[in-house]
Every structure is written in C-alpha cells, then in structure tokens.
Amino acid sequence: MLKISDIQVVYNQTPILDQFNLDIAAGEIVGILGPSGCGKSTLLRAIAGFVELAKGEICLNNACLCDCQCFMPPEKRGVGMVFQDNSLFxxxxxxxxxxxxxxxxxxxxxxxxxxxxxxxxxxxxxxxxxxxxxxxxxxxxxxxxxxxxxxPSLILFDEPFSSLDKALSEHLAVEIRELLKKQKTAAILVTHTQREAELMCDRYAALNDVYRNIWIDTAA
Amino acid sequence: MKLSFIRLSPWQIAFWALILIISLPLLRILASWFEPSSDIWLHLYQTRLSGIISNTLLLLFGVAIGVTLLGVALAWTVSLCEFPGRKLLEWLLFLPFALPAYVIGFIYLGVFDFPGPVQTWLRDTLGWAGLDIRAYGLTLVIVMTLVLYPYVYMLARTAFYAQNSALIESARLMGMNAWQVFWKVSLPLARPAIAAGAMLALMETLADFGTVTLYNYATLTSAIFSVWEDFRSLQVAAQLSTLLLVIAVLLIFIERFSRGRARYDSRHRITYRPYKLKGIVAWSVTAAISLVVFLAFVLPLVQLVIWAWQAYSLEWDNRYFGWMSNTFTLAGIAALLTVSLAIILNAVKRHTRLSLISRAGLRFANLGYALPGSVLAVGIMLLIIEMGEKIAPGYGIWLSSGVLALLLAYTVRFLAVAYGPIESHFDTITPSMVEAARSLGANQQQLIGRIYLPILKPGLIVAAFMVAVDVMKELPATYLLRPYGWDTLAIRVYELSSEGLYEQAALPALMLLGLGLIALLGVAIINKHYQSSRTKNPEPFA
Structure with missing residues (x-):
C-alpha cells in the first residue's frame, strides 16, 4: 500500500536519509526505533509532505505522492499524523x-x-x-x-507517548493498536522505546536495520 | 498568501520596506547634525540648554523614584497580602491607565493651585499664605507618578504572582519576616519586571509635552516645541531631538543592564496569599491603598464631572461631533495599520529563518515606542517637506501637515504596542498545530481562516484597543502634524487647559476618559475570557 523507493532527504547539505526503502501492507502497523536525530522523524515528515525529496519516490495506494518532479502538498495526501504533544487546536x-x-x-x-x-x-x-x-x-x-x-489509509505517529509516563504510554500503545486494527488503518510508529513498538506494532526495526531489511515480528 | 512556505518573497520585501519606512524619520533626525549649526542653536546653547537638560533629568529621576516606590509597594501588597477590599482595590489600581497625564495635570492645578478651592479654604480659615505648587516641579513629579505608576504596578504584580509559593514558605521557615521576604525573595525575582515597568513610565515622561507645558517646566520635549513655534526652525528642533534620543537610548541600556541575565520565569504561580493581615494593620493598608485610588482616579473623575456639568452649556456645540469623528477616524485607521503591520512582521519572523540583520531590523522597528512623539513628528516633517519640495516645489510644508504624516507617526510610535500581544498569541501556535491542520486537508486559505485568525483574534482585538487608546490620548505628534482644522479631543483639552479654562477643558477630557475606560474594560474582559478558557496558567489581569 505504501511504497517508499530509494529516497534521499537532504538537510543543510547533509543527507539524512539515503537510498531508503520501505513497503507497508494495508492495515499493517510498523515501528521504527532509533535515538533522536537519526532521521526517523524526517522519514515521517517526508511521507506527510513537510519535507521534499532529493531522490526517489513515495507512493500511497498506487498514487505517486512525490518524486523528483512532482510534489503533492500535505493537505492533498490524505495521510494522518499524530505528534508528540501540543498539536491540538x-x-x-x-x-x-x-x-x-x-x-x-x-x-x-x-x-x-x-x-x-x-x-x-x-x-x-x-x-x-x-x-x-x-x-x-x-x-x-x-x-x-x-x-x-x-x-486515512495511513497514520504517522511521531513519538506520540514521549510526554506521558511509562505505565500510561504502554497502556495507550495497546489501546491504539486495537483502534487501528478495528479501523483497518495502516500506521508507522516512530519511537525510541522498544517496549512501545513491541506493544503497538506488527513488526519493528531500528532505523539502521530498516536499510538491511531486518525486522522483528511481534507476538501481538 | 503563502504563510508557511515564505522564503525570500514578497513578504521579505514587504518586511524590509516596512522597516525602512519606520526608520526613515529617525535617520533623518540623526542626519541633522551634518548640517551647519545655526545662530538659534548657539543662542540656545549659551542660554537655556543646560537648564533644560537638568530639568529633564531631574524630572526623570523624580518620576523613576516615585513610580518604582509606589508601583512596587502596591503590587507586593495586593499580590501577597490579604486585607479588606483587596479584590476591588487590586482592580481599581489599574484605572489611572485611562487618564492622560495632561488631564490629571490640569485637574491638580485647578484644585490645588493658588486660586483653587483647597488653597482658598486654607487662606480663609487658617490665614495660610499659600504657595506656588508649580515651583520646583514637585507637584509635576507627584502628578506624573500618579498617572504612570500603573506600568510598574502591572508588571511587578505579574512578577510577584509568578513566584513559587515554596520559595516563600522556605524563607519563612528559615525565620524571615514579611519585610525580609520582600527584600530577599520577591524583589530580586521581580527586578527585571520592575525595571521594564519603570522604563515604560520614564519613556512616557520623556515624551510628555502637555503636562510639562501646563506646569511651565521646560524640558527637552517642550523646548522642541518652542523652537518650532517661536523660530520655525526644524533643524534645531531635530538637533534637540537627538539629545532626547540619547536619553531614551541610555534608559534602554540601563534597563537591559539592570535586568542582567535574569529572565522572566512564568512556570510558577503563587497558590495562596501568605500574609493574612488583621485588625488595625489590615484596615490601614486598605485606607492607604484607597487613598492612592482616590488621588489618582476618584478625585480627578469627580472634579471632571463637576466641571463638565458646570461648563456643559458653555462649551458644548456642534464642533464636538467633528472633533469626535476626527479622534475616532485617526484612532481607528492607526489601529488597523499597526495591527496589520504587526501581523506581517510577526508572520515573517515566524516563517522565515531570519538572518542576524533581519532580527536587528525587527528589534529596531519595535524601538518606536522609545521615540517621543515630538521627535518623530520633527523627523517626519523634515522628510516630507524635503521630499515634497522635490516633487511639488512650494507645497512641501502643506504636505507635511497631513493625515498621512500623522498616521505614519502613530504607526512608528505604537507599532510595539500592537506587536507585543500579537506576538504572544503567535507563540501559542506550535508548528505541529500547523502541520496537523495541513495533514487534515487545510490549504493555505483555510489555515489562515481556521487556525491563525481564530487563535490570534483575542491578541488582535487587544492590540487594536491599546493602540486606539494611545492614539486618542497622544498629544505631541498630533499637535505638530495635524492638518489645519483637524482638531481632536486631545487637542481641545490641551488648548483649553493651557489657557486655564479648566471647567471647559473638563468636557472633552471626560469624553477621552470615558473612551479610555471603555477600551480598558474591553481589554480586561477579553483577557479574562480567553485566558481562563484556554491557558493553564491564566495571567492576572492585563
């Protein structure tokens, strides 16, 4: 459903993501782990349309969201996003x-x-x-x-639990998983806490392992 | 309108154009030193200049002490002590904001000067010789203090409220009494706010023209006027203006310096008033604060009403409709202009990574509040006359006294007034709110209509109110730049009171006061409404 092929994102002349690939099936929940600043948030922002690609392309439901030539603005993409905090109006x-x-x-x-x-x-x-x-x-x-x-067919979660305490975030991770499954919505969770990914996702990997396509399937 | 993707665009160009327009009058004033000095300057230098400067500094010194003592004492008492009538008095203490200094100035002259009721009574009953209350500028300092203390009171009060209750509790556990808590805990924490408030009050003092003229007290500002009125020399007026500017810049430096590395900290809020006053102490505090409210507001108000009542049939005529409509028109257009400019500057500041130069430009644009209206007026007159002479020879002087020139002066002077409240509301819009809205399908127009405008709305209204009130009260720039026959209520107050016609001046003054009170109330209501419903730490009033 979501197909990310060979993308490169450049920020201040430094490539943050390079030759990055990711495929997600409909309704699948995927977790990406990594310390802050490793580029996992940039990935979400590229999918949502808040940063432009230098190379590669991103397709959602067989429609091209962006490549080197075309750029679909975020408001037309139909991708949902949940932020760390303070994003409610x-x-x-x-x-x-x-x-x-x-x-x-x-x-x-x-x-x-x-x-x-x-x-x-x-x-x-x-x-x-x-x-x-x-x-x-x-x-x-x-x-x-x-x-x-x-x-939306896809929702992006950018460290949604980072401002909550541990017990609450684990509880919420399970709850959100159930909601997403009920709505048959695919999701990408970006976090630095492995436990959250285990509880919420179908499979997860550290950002470096995503390049090598090494994933951990959860029992959930 | 591309709000969130502005790069170097029409916005940047507009930004620099605005900053250029705003700084032109100032640059023109500074350029006056490159012109040969005239005989008038030499004459002034040899005779009156030193007296004028020492007068100005003395007045500033007196007002600085007055507003700081009064404002800090009042603010600390209402925020940390409980006493009868505290809630009402806390609010009433803001009301002098609605009174222009030149209004309370003429009221005090009318009531307390030699022919006034107080001295007449003293003479008749006690055989007292009486005294000239204009002497030594002492009454002037008292009057200015009574009008300007609210600046210190407002900012210090907010700072005192932002103390951490735990700090006060630990100080008291260590055996400190109320006086020691004030000196060792509250005062150091509130110092930056107090300095900022005192600076605002001093800027007003420096810019004041109406009151010092009433008290025959020659300052740099009144000297600028007499140079213009007596000698028609804009060049000397500009040179005098630079001296005024030097003092203003010095004041800013002193404020920055006294602030040091301290920053406002708004994470805390005291949770209760630690000092519950009882008995005679409590009632004397109530009485003392009531006295301040009486002197600064009730007495002037009552006197205005009495005079206006007496002089109503003499003073009222159809010309008032014209003066009122002029006042409203100027205030309305100026509010609209400054608010729009403040939005543009804020939008550019938020959505582009500003270079060091742009940030300096922005700070510069906000310095307008430190420019006394007289200085601005002189700069604008010079500019327009010179440019006008190039475009239409012989008509420059005609162009310089026009509504446009006046609006330019208001905009430069009050931009900072509008900028502040708008900036603080802009700051509540986080980048993730904007991104969330866009990912939910909002395009640029919808982003403005559904996110920016509704969130900014209270800030925009407050800013417009504040600018409108300031413009209505503004005297020096209006006096110098107004087109022939374009009088306003403020001008009428000044003209009548400077001729000693206090009863008649009371009528337009009462109208000004009424308008000021309405606006003050409006700001209070909006702040209260929005802050109680939308933020976790409601700021106390205003």
Missing amino acids: PHLTVAGNIAFGLTKLNKKERQKRVQELLELIRLDGMEDRYPHELSGGQQQRVALARALAPK
Missing part, C-alpha cells in the same frame, strides 16, 4: 478538533462521525471540553481520533 473543543478534517461531510454526517470516534476513544461526554482541560493521555487519544476521522 487550543481554540476548538474536543469535538471541534476531531471534526477539523471532516469538511467534505454535511453537518449531520459530521456529528455522527465525531460521536463514533468519541465512543471509540472512550471520551464520549467530553466533546465540549477544551484541550487544556484534558489529561495528557486524553489529549493524545483526541489527537488520534482527529487523525482517524477522515478515514
């Missing part, structure tokens, strides 16, 4: 945040979809709260619901 309620990407639906359909997602993340009844009135774990669940709302 502070001026919108929980419901407003989740509904942000649902511009193509009419009002009724939109409310229905928001309600579905609120139940999915078990925050129904909290739709009128503002982000700062939620706990860290609740905020990340809302961020996930917001990314899931437009039904």
Whole structure:
C-alpha cells in the first residue's frame, strides 16, 4: 500500500536519509526505533509532505505522492499524523478538533462521525471540553481520533507517548493498536522505546536495520 | 498568501520596506547634525540648554523614584497580602491607565493651585499664605507618578504572582519576616519586571509635552516645541531631538543592564496569599491603598464631572461631533495599520529563518515606542517637506501637515504596542498545530481562516484597543502634524487647559476618559475570557 523507493532527504547539505526503502501492507502497523536525530522523524515528515525529496519516490495506494518532479502538498495526501504533544487546536473543543478534517461531510454526517470516534476513544461526554482541560493521555487519544476521522489509509505517529509516563504510554500503545486494527488503518510508529513498538506494532526495526531489511515480528 | 512556505518573497520585501519606512524619520533626525549649526542653536546653547537638560533629568529621576516606590509597594501588597477590599482595590489600581497625564495635570492645578478651592479654604480659615505648587516641579513629579505608576504596578504584580509559593514558605521557615521576604525573595525575582515597568513610565515622561507645558517646566520635549513655534526652525528642533534620543537610548541600556541575565520565569504561580493581615494593620493598608485610588482616579473623575456639568452649556456645540469623528477616524485607521503591520512582521519572523540583520531590523522597528512623539513628528516633517519640495516645489510644508504624516507617526510610535500581544498569541501556535491542520486537508486559505485568525483574534482585538487608546490620548505628534482644522479631543483639552479654562477643558477630557475606560474594560474582559478558557496558567489581569 505504501511504497517508499530509494529516497534521499537532504538537510543543510547533509543527507539524512539515503537510498531508503520501505513497503507497508494495508492495515499493517510498523515501528521504527532509533535515538533522536537519526532521521526517523524526517522519514515521517517526508511521507506527510513537510519535507521534499532529493531522490526517489513515495507512493500511497498506487498514487505517486512525490518524486523528483512532482510534489503533492500535505493537505492533498490524505495521510494522518499524530505528534508528540501540543498539536491540538487550543481554540476548538474536543469535538471541534476531531471534526477539523471532516469538511467534505454535511453537518449531520459530521456529528455522527465525531460521536463514533468519541465512543471509540472512550471520551464520549467530553466533546465540549477544551484541550487544556484534558489529561495528557486524553489529549493524545483526541489527537488520534482527529487523525482517524477522515478515514486515512495511513497514520504517522511521531513519538506520540514521549510526554506521558511509562505505565500510561504502554497502556495507550495497546489501546491504539486495537483502534487501528478495528479501523483497518495502516500506521508507522516512530519511537525510541522498544517496549512501545513491541506493544503497538506488527513488526519493528531500528532505523539502521530498516536499510538491511531486518525486522522483528511481534507476538501481538 | 503563502504563510508557511515564505522564503525570500514578497513578504521579505514587504518586511524590509516596512522597516525602512519606520526608520526613515529617525535617520533623518540623526542626519541633522551634518548640517551647519545655526545662530538659534548657539543662542540656545549659551542660554537655556543646560537648564533644560537638568530639568529633564531631574524630572526623570523624580518620576523613576516615585513610580518604582509606589508601583512596587502596591503590587507586593495586593499580590501577597490579604486585607479588606483587596479584590476591588487590586482592580481599581489599574484605572489611572485611562487618564492622560495632561488631564490629571490640569485637574491638580485647578484644585490645588493658588486660586483653587483647597488653597482658598486654607487662606480663609487658617490665614495660610499659600504657595506656588508649580515651583520646583514637585507637584509635576507627584502628578506624573500618579498617572504612570500603573506600568510598574502591572508588571511587578505579574512578577510577584509568578513566584513559587515554596520559595516563600522556605524563607519563612528559615525565620524571615514579611519585610525580609520582600527584600530577599520577591524583589530580586521581580527586578527585571520592575525595571521594564519603570522604563515604560520614564519613556512616557520623556515624551510628555502637555503636562510639562501646563506646569511651565521646560524640558527637552517642550523646548522642541518652542523652537518650532517661536523660530520655525526644524533643524534645531531635530538637533534637540537627538539629545532626547540619547536619553531614551541610555534608559534602554540601563534597563537591559539592570535586568542582567535574569529572565522572566512564568512556570510558577503563587497558590495562596501568605500574609493574612488583621485588625488595625489590615484596615490601614486598605485606607492607604484607597487613598492612592482616590488621588489618582476618584478625585480627578469627580472634579471632571463637576466641571463638565458646570461648563456643559458653555462649551458644548456642534464642533464636538467633528472633533469626535476626527479622534475616532485617526484612532481607528492607526489601529488597523499597526495591527496589520504587526501581523506581517510577526508572520515573517515566524516563517522565515531570519538572518542576524533581519532580527536587528525587527528589534529596531519595535524601538518606536522609545521615540517621543515630538521627535518623530520633527523627523517626519523634515522628510516630507524635503521630499515634497522635490516633487511639488512650494507645497512641501502643506504636505507635511497631513493625515498621512500623522498616521505614519502613530504607526512608528505604537507599532510595539500592537506587536507585543500579537506576538504572544503567535507563540501559542506550535508548528505541529500547523502541520496537523495541513495533514487534515487545510490549504493555505483555510489555515489562515481556521487556525491563525481564530487563535490570534483575542491578541488582535487587544492590540487594536491599546493602540486606539494611545492614539486618542497622544498629544505631541498630533499637535505638530495635524492638518489645519483637524482638531481632536486631545487637542481641545490641551488648548483649553493651557489657557486655564479648566471647567471647559473638563468636557472633552471626560469624553477621552470615558473612551479610555471603555477600551480598558474591553481589554480586561477579553483577557479574562480567553485566558481562563484556554491557558493553564491564566495571567492576572492585563
């Protein structure tokens, strides 16, 4: 479904990623490990469309997102993303945040979809709260619901648990895995904690091993 | 409109064009030293200049001490002590912000000067000889202190509220009393905020023209006016302006220096008031603070109402509609201009990696607040007359007193006022919010309409209010640059009060005060509303 072929990303004249390949099947959850600054976040940003490629191409569902010639802007890619923290819109309620990407639906359909997602993340009844009135774990669940709302085929997780404590992040990792599987959504998780990858992903690897295509399958 | 992918683009060009326009008046003033000095300068130098400079420094010194003592004492008491009426007084202490210095200045003259009711009563009942309250500039310092202490009060109060309760508790466990806590804990922590507040107050003092003229106290600012009015010499006015600038720059340096490496720390907030005052102490604190509110606000307000009531039929006529509409038009356009410019500068600052030069340019553009209105007006007049003479010989002087020149002056002077609140709201928009919005399908227009504008909105409104009030109160630049017949409420107040017609001046002054209060209330409501609903650490008022 997602096919990344021989990409190179250059930042300040230094290649961050070089001849990087990755294939992900529909509904598959893949983890990429590595210390900060190794280029794993850059990979996600290249897929989402926030950085441009120097070489190679990225295809999603047989459509080219970007190569050396064409560049599809992030808003047209239909790829969801969940960030570390502070990415919820502070001026919108929980419901407003989740509904942000649902511009193509009419009002009724939109409310229905928001309600579905609120139940999915078990925050129904909290739709009128503002982000700062939620706990860290609740905020990340809302961020996930917001990314899931437009039904993307792929969601990117950029260290989503780094601002949460260990017990909560492990709990959330399992929960998010279940949600993704229920929605049949593929995902890439970028983290520096092996345990999170074990709990959430179908397979994971350190970024260096991805080059050599060495993966660890999880029992999950 | 490509907000998030600006490289070197129309935005960069607009950025530099703006900074150039903003700095032109200043550069023109500095250039005045390259012209041959005139007889007027020599005359001034030989006779009055040293007196004018020492007067200016003395006034600054007095106001610095006054506002710091009063502002810090009030701020510490309301933020760390509990006493009867604390909540109301804490809020009332902000109100003098709505009063221009020249208004409270003429009220004090009317009430306390020789022919005023207080001295008349003293003479009649006690046979007291009376005194000239304009002498030595002492009343002037008191008046300025009463108007300008809110700057120190506001910033110091925020800093005192941002103390860590644990620090105060450990100090008290080590046996420190309230006085020692103030000196050893609160004061060092709030020092940068106090210095910043005092600097703002001193900038206002330096720029003041209306009040010092009322008290016949010759300062650099009033000298600039007399040079222009008596000798029509813009060149000497410009040279005097540079002296004013030197003092302003010195003040900025002193502030930076006194701040040292200390930075504002807003991670903490005191959780309770550690000193619950009781009995006679509590009530005397209440009485003392009430006295400040009385002198700085209630007395002026009541006196204004009485005078305006007495002089209403004499003073009111249809010309007031014109003055009001001029005031509103100028304030409205200036607010719109400065807010738009502040948005552009902020957007460029956020979305391009600024070079060292651009960052210096940005800081320079924000120095306008340190430029007294008179200095700016002189620079703009010189520029426009000279450019106007090139384009249309003989008409330059006509061009220089135009609404455009006036708006340029307001924009340069009040850009920093608008920049601050807008910047702080821009800072709440994290890069991941923008990226999240884009990955959810928002294009550039939607990004502006659904993310930037709604999040910036409270900042934009507050900025517009603050600029509008400042423009309505502004006197020196308005006085020098207004087109013929384009009088405003502030000009009317000044003209009437400088002729001693205090009762009549009270009417336009009361209108100004009303407008100021409305704006102050608006800012308070918006801040309260948005900060309580959207941030974890609500800033105290304003």
